[in-house]
Amino acid sequence: MTNRTFRRRGVAAAAFVAATTALVAGSALLPGPARADTTVKWLHLEQNPSIATYWAGIAKAYEAQHPGVKIEMQYLENEAYKAKLTTLLQSNDPPDIIYTWGGGVMQEQVKAGVLRDMTGMLDKSYADSFSSAAWNALNYEGKQWGIPMLVSQVGFFYNKELMAKGGVDPAAVKTWDDLLGAVKKLKAAGVTPIIAGGADKWPLHFYWSYLAIRLGGKQAFDDALAGKGDGFASDTFVKAGELFKQLVDLEPFQPGFLGATAPDAYGQFGDGKGAMEFMGNWLYTSQKTGSASGKGIADDNLGFLSFPTVPGGKGEPTDTLGGINGWLVTKKAPDAAIDFLKFFITLDHEREMAAQGFFIPVVKGADADMKNPIFRAVAANLAASKYHQLFYDQMLGPNVGRVVNDVSTNIAAGTISPKDAAQQVQDAWALEH
Amino acid sequence: MGDETAEVRPARPERWIPGRAAKYRTVRGTAPVLILFLPPALLLFSIFVVLPIAEAARYSFFSWNGYNSPDNFVGLRNYLFLLRHAAFHTALINNLLVIAVSLVVQLPLALWLATLLADRIRGASIFRLIFFLPYVLAEIAAGLIWRFVYDGDYGLAGSIAGFFGLPAPYLLADPSTSMAAVLGVIVWKFFGFHMMLYIAGIQAIDRSLYDAAEIDGATRFQLFRFITLPLLGPTVRLSIFFAVIGSLQLFDLIMPMTRGGPSDSSQTIVTYLYSYGITRMRIGFGSAVGVTLFVICVVFAFTYRRTLMRHD
Numbered sequence: 001m002t003n004r005t006f007r008r009r010g011v012a013a014a015a016f017v018a019a020t021t022a023l024v025a026g027s028a029l030l031p032g033p034a035r036a037d038t039t040v041k042w043l044h045l046e047q048n049p050s051i052a053t054y055w056a057g058i059a060k061a062y063e064a065q066h067p068g069v070k071i072e073m074q075y076l077e078n079e080a081y082k083a084k085l086t087t088l089l090q091s092n093d094p095p096d097i098i099y100t101w102g103g104g105v106m107q108e109q110v111k112a113g114v115l116r117d118m119t120g121m122l123d124k125s126y127a128d129s130f131s132s133a134a135w136n137a138l139n140y141e142g143k144q145w146g147i148p149m150l151v152s153q154v155g156f157f158y159n160k161e162l163m164a165k166g167g168v169d170p171a172a173v174k175t176w177d178d179l180l181g182a183v184k185k186l187k188a189a190g191v192t193p194i195i196a197g198g199a200d201k202w203p204l205h206f207y208w209s210y211l212a213i214r215l216g217g218k219q220a221f222d223d224a225l226a227g228k229g230d231g232f233a234s235d236t237f238v239k240a241g242e243l244f245k246q247l248v249d250l251e252p253f254q255p256g257f258l259g260a261t262a263p264d265a266y267g268q269f270g271d272g273k274g275a276m277e278f279m280g281n282w283l284y285t286s287q288k289t290g291s292a293s294g295k296g297i298a299d300d301n302l303g304f305l306s307f308p309t310v311p312g313g314k315g316e317p318t319d320t321l322g323g324i325n326g327w328l329v330t331k332k333a334p335d336a337a338i339d340f341l342k343f344f345i346t347l348d349h350e351r352e353m354a355a356q357g358f359f360i361p362v363v364k365g366a367d368a369d370m371k372n373p374i375f376r377a378v379a380a381n382l383a384a385s386k387y388h389q390l391f392y393d394q395m396l397g398p399n400v401g402r403v404v405n406d407v408s409t410n411i412a413a414g415t416i417s418p419k420d421a422a423q424q425v426q427d428a429w430a431l432e433h
Numbered sequence: 434m435g436d437e438t439a440e441v442r443p444a445r446p447e448r449w450i451p452g453r454a455a456k457y458r459t460v461r462g463t464a465p466v467l468i469l470f471l472p473p474a475l476l477l478f479s480i481f482v483v484l485p486i487a488e489a490a491r492y493s494f495f496s497w498n499g500y501n502s503p504d505n506f507v508g509l510r511n512y513l514f515l516l517r518h519a520a521f522h523t524a525l526i527n528n529l530l531v532i533a534v535s536l537v538v539q540l541p542l543a544l545w546l547a548t549l550l551a552d553r554i555r556g557a558s559i560f561r562l563i564f565f566l567p568y569v570l571a572e573i574a575a576g577l578i579w580r581f582v583y584d585g586d587y588g589l590a591g592s593i594a595g596f597f598g599l600p601a602p603y604l605l606a607d608p609s610t611s612m613a614a615v616l617g618v619i620v621w622k623f624f625g626f627h628m629m630l631y632i633a634g635i636q637a638i639d640r641s642l643y644d645a646a647e648i649d650g651a652t653r654f655q656l657f658r659f660i661t662l663p664l665l666g667p668t669v670r671l672s673i674f675f676a677v678i679g680s681l682q683l684f685d686l687i688m689p690m691t692r693g694g695p696s697d698s699s700q701t702i703v704t705y706l707y708s709y710g711i712t713r714m715r716i717g718f719g720s721a722v723g724v725t726l727f728v729i730c731v732v733f734a735f736t737y738r739r740t741l742m743r744h745d
Contacts, residue, residue: 259695
C-alpha cells in the first residue's frame with residue numbers, strides 16, 4: 001500500500017468515526033431522561049433470571065420516576081462475591097448497594113468503616129413495617145446499616161415419590177433417630193437418601209449448626225460467643241459432631257458428594273437423584289432452575305421437613321436456623337441509593353415477590369398472597385420461632401465461619417474426629433477474640 | 434512503504450565508518466540509552482514487583498482483615514500457625530508431588546516424543562501441534578473440561594465405567610484420589626510445552642554429528658545417549674527449571690477442578706494461600722504464606738542457577 005492510498009483511507013475512516021460519533025451523541029441527546037446525574041451501582045448475586053428481571057423492572061420504574069438517577073445492576077457469582085468484596089469495597093469504584101447475610105461479616109464491614117449508616121434516612125413507620133427480628137438483624141451497635149429483604153429456614157426437602165419407594169413416611173420423621181432410620185430404609189431400597197453439595201462446604205455446616213442448636217439451644221451459642229466454659233469446644237458442639245458422624249457413618253449422601261458444588265446438588269435433587277436435600281428454602285426455586293429439564297420436582301411431589309429433634313436437647317423444637325438477607329449501602333454511596341432501597345423493599349413489592357415464590361418476605365403482611373405450600377409452612381415455622389439463628393458461617397465472621405464449614409466437611413469426609421472439630425472452631429474463635 | 438526504505442538506505446554507509454562506530458557505542462552510546470531506557474523499566478519493576486513484595490513482608494507480621502491499614506502486630510504468629518497447620522503440610526507435599534511427577538513422568542515423556550518428532554518426517558508437524566494444544570488452552574478452561582471428564586454422573590469417566598459395568602468413579606470427590614487425578618491433568622497440560630523446548634534444542638544440534646556416528650555404526654540408543662542427551666543438556670536444565678517454578682505456582686488449573694478439596698487433599702501452596710488467606714479476609718496470614726512461597730522460589734532459583742545452570 002502506498003502512503004497516498006493509506007492517507008486517503010485514513011481520512012475516510014476518520015470521517016466515518018466522526019459521523020458515527022455525531023450520530024450516537026445525537027441519539028443520546030434526544031430523549032431526555034437518559035442523561036444521568038447520579039448513578040447507583042447495585043451489586044447483586046441473583047442467578048434466577050425471573051427474579052433478576054423483576055428487579056430490573058423495579059429499577060426501570062425508579063429511573064422513570066427520578067430523572068437524573070441511573071440504577072446500574074452488576075452481578076457476581078456467590079463465591080466470587082465473597083472472595084472479592086473486601087478489595088471491591090476499598091477500591092476507587094465500589095458498588096453502592098451490596099448484598100448481605102448480616103452477622104459477623106457485616107460487623108467487620110461496619111468496624112472497617114466501609115458502610116454507610118442509614119439510620120437518619122429511615123423513619124420509624126418504615127422500620128415498623130418489617131418484622132422486628134429481620135430489621136434488627138441488620139442493626140449493629142444501635143445503628144441501622146441495611147434494609148432486610150428476605151428470611152429463610154433450613155430444612156429437609158424431600159421427594160415424595162422416592163420416600164414412598166423407600167417405605168418412609170416423612171410425617172413420622174420427628175427425631176434424629178427417626179432420620180437415621182429413614183436413611184437406612186432408603187438405602188436398603190436402593191435410593192440415595194440425601195443429596196449434598198460438599199465441595200462448597202457450607203451445605204454441610206448446616207448439619208453441625210442445627211444439631212448444636214437442637215442440643216444446646218440459644219444458651220449454648222451465647223455462652224460460646226461470650227467465651228464461657230470451653231466455648232465452642234464444649235460438650236454441645238462435640239456432641240453435635242458426634243451425632244452428625246452417626247449420620248455420616250451410614251453413608252447417606254450421593255456418591256461423589258464431596259466434589260459436588262451447591263448448584264450441582266440443586267440440580268441432582270431436582271433430577272430426582274436422591275430422596276432428600278437439607279437446604280434453605282431457596283432450594284424450592286434452585287432445584288427447578290438447576291435440573292436438567294428446567295422443571296425440577298413438581299410441587300405436589302415435593303415436601304418439607306423441619307430438622308428433627310434430638311433426645312435430651314435443650315433447644316426448643318421451634319428454634320430455626322436460616323438467614324436474614326438484605327442490602328447494605330457503602331460509605332460513599334449517594335442518598336439515591338438508600339432512597340432506591342426504600343422504593344424497592346415495600347409491602348407491595350415484597351408481596352408480589354412472595355406471591356411469585358421468589359422468597360419469604362420480611363415486611364409484615366407481605367406473605368398473605370404466598371401460594372406455595374412449602375413457603376407457607378416455612379413462614380409459619382419462622383413466625384413460631386423464638387430463636388432464629390443466622391447461619392454460623394456468616395454469624396461467626398469470615399474466618400471462624402469458614403473453619404466451621406471446614407470441620408463440618410471434614411467430619412463428613414471422615415478425616416477429623418468430632419472432638420477435634422469442635423476444638424478447631426474454638427481455637428479459631430479464641431485467636432480472634 | 435517502498436519509498437520509505439528507499440529514503441533511509443543512503444544514510445546508512447556513513448554510520449559504518451570504522452572507528453566512529455565504536456566511539457558511538459562507548460562514549461555517547463551507553464549514557465543516553467541508560468538515562469532514557471532504565472527509569473521506566475526500573476520504575477515499573479519497583480512499583481509492581483519490589484514494592485508489593487516488601488509490603489507483603491510487612492503485612493505478614495500483622496493480623497489484618499484487609500480493611501484500612503494493619504495495626505495489630507502479632508510478630509511471627511502467622512508463620513508459626515502456618516508451620517503447624519496440617520493443610521499447609523498437605524499443600525507442601527502436593528507441591529513436591531507435582532515436581533516429582535514433572536521430573537519423573539512429564540519431562541521423560543516430553544523428551545521421548547521430542548526425539549520422535551524433531552526429524553522432518555511426514556506428519557511430524559501435525560503431531561507437534563496436537564501435543565502442544567493442551568498447553569495453549571487456558572488453564573481455567575482446561576480445569577473445567579477435566580472436571581467434566583472426571584465426573585461420575587455425566588462425565589466421560591462415568592460413561593467408561595458404565596460401559597464396563599463398573600461403579601462410577603468420583604476421582605475428584607475422593608480425598609485419596611483427587612491429587613492423583615489432578616497430577617494426570619498437569620502432565621497432560623504441560624508436557625507439550627517441554628516437548629517443544631526439546632524439539633527446538635534437538636534441531637539446533639549439528640546433523641553432521643549424527644551422520645558421523647551413523648557411519649561408525651552407532652545404534653539409535655547410542656545416538657540418543659551420546660549425542661542428543663549431552664548436547665541437549667542446557668535445554669533439559671532449563672526445562673527442569675521451568676517445571677519446578679511452574680509447579681510451585683500451580684493454582685488456576687486446580688481451582689476449577691477441586692478448589693484444593695476435598696478436605697484440603699489437593700491443596701497447593703497458592704490455592705492454600707487463596708482459601709486460607711484471601712477468602713477468609715486474613716490478609717496478614719495470606720501474606721505470610723506468600724512470603725514463604727517467595728523464599729522457597731528464590732532459594733531454589735538461585736541455587737539451581739548457581740549450581741546446575743552455571744555454565745549454560
